[in-house]
Amino acid sequence: MGETTGIQWTGSTWTPIRARHRVTGKVGWHCTKPSAGCKFCYSESLNKRLGTGEGYTPNAPVDVFLDEKMLRAPLRWRAPRKIFVCSMTDLFGEFVTDTMIDRVFAVMAASPQHTYQVLTKRAERMRTYLCNHEVGARWAFSGDRKPLVCAGTAVEWTRHGLPNVWIGCSVENQQMADNRIPVLLNTPAAVRFLSVEPLLAPMNVAFSQTSTWSAASDYRINGRRVDWIIVGGESGAGARRCDLEWIGFIVDQCKAAKVACFVKQLGKNAYAMDKRWPITDSKGGNIDDFPDDLKIRQYPA
Template identity: 40%
Template structure:
């Protein structure tokens, strides 16, 4: 759990917690829940408890066994800031990240409020040091590594991100992310369920303040160098699975164009189960969707001009090409 992964934007996953609960429409068809619930009640299986929140302390030291530097997605099968996960256990996970600076950690959450509150408290970072000394004996000589964070600086190897599936959640979660101390901040717009205008939620080039940005904004290294002030990376992708909802191509284009204008790395992870028909797909169930996310049928007329025909061809066949090219940009690791 797991030395390697098929997730395109990371190298490995690390799950010191498994299980979660749903909080917004992006959770409706959660792949992790679908996988875990298959094994509920299977005695001795790792997911015997299905998708219930389960702490996995035996997994905490896993990154310490990896010598080669890598990008690590933390809790791909959970949410580290879930309310049922104790503060001291979150602190243990951060202690491990502090003690393994060779890795770059990608921490993604939908619990933006708890993340901001917890990581903004000096007492939390003292708890990190306390938990580290108590649980990771033999590493005391490395605790100079946490000196900066105890002084108010974020860990340079920890990237913090929030999930953003539509404009409503962009307006809620992005300002909270901007108010959280972080070396690198990123957005995962997956599954993308509607158009997202990032300029509503962040400071943009040529303006003093963006929608929702408050005095709690926390500057991070390099954050003033791009047009989407404070956002360092944007990932997007459509939904896969049996109940997948299609992603309108214009939503992905609009995010890409905003990132290109701002000089922010953009990563298109996947189209998901549905791909645009004009990508050469002539088989698979047809779905008609307009730029507002409304579905249409071929018998309904007239559909809006911005309606596109999508084909359900499966994640593999759908691929991840937008306007003839892959988009694989990733921020450089912080030093």
């Protein structure tokens, strides 16, 4: 899936993990739904219409595979881009093998001109994978035994991960924030980020000044903290309500902690003071519709 995108916080999307229907042979995508934010997954809707035709269930009759042409596409893109990795699925889904992940990371390591944005709901698997210090070696010689990075090229793998790869988690409610943010903070990464979308309820992502994580509201571990927060309401068919006060609460917390904040969209069913907030596009993504205090689209330094 393709190069250009309407997702405001990135430049391109790149989903080399694909799926083929075992009966019809139709090619699309696959995923499963680990939490409430997935209820109206846009990728699943698209896959039902234009892909394998299946829903995102563990028993879908599909085979997941790595699309070789798509895998290598960023190596051909000479000009630097921001690239959202696996926008149509989850790179750390249980249906993706370690070898597939190795090869995706090998391409990211081999194209340092790009900035990759890896976003998952499977924070634990991502941490386990990225804490394994053998993975750096695997990125150089992974997959089909033909190295994607030549033998003489050192992969810059440090305890901070690859310098051109931002690592993020989706959190849609307080429970997911409490579960996933501490895991994210214990994951090696050059830049850590949260996608708080769809925002389904008020959420505390407060950052304290202490050096030890001690409570659900204190998202800082051993000096590590989140560098960037994207926030937005839900869009698409069946979109759930999002109150602008909830978005404002996230913005305020980012300001207080000096964390870069990106208000992506107000959502299809935006409310303020319990009244419907007018929007001029289907997602509430037109910044001209935002109240002034939510017109914030920052990136990490």
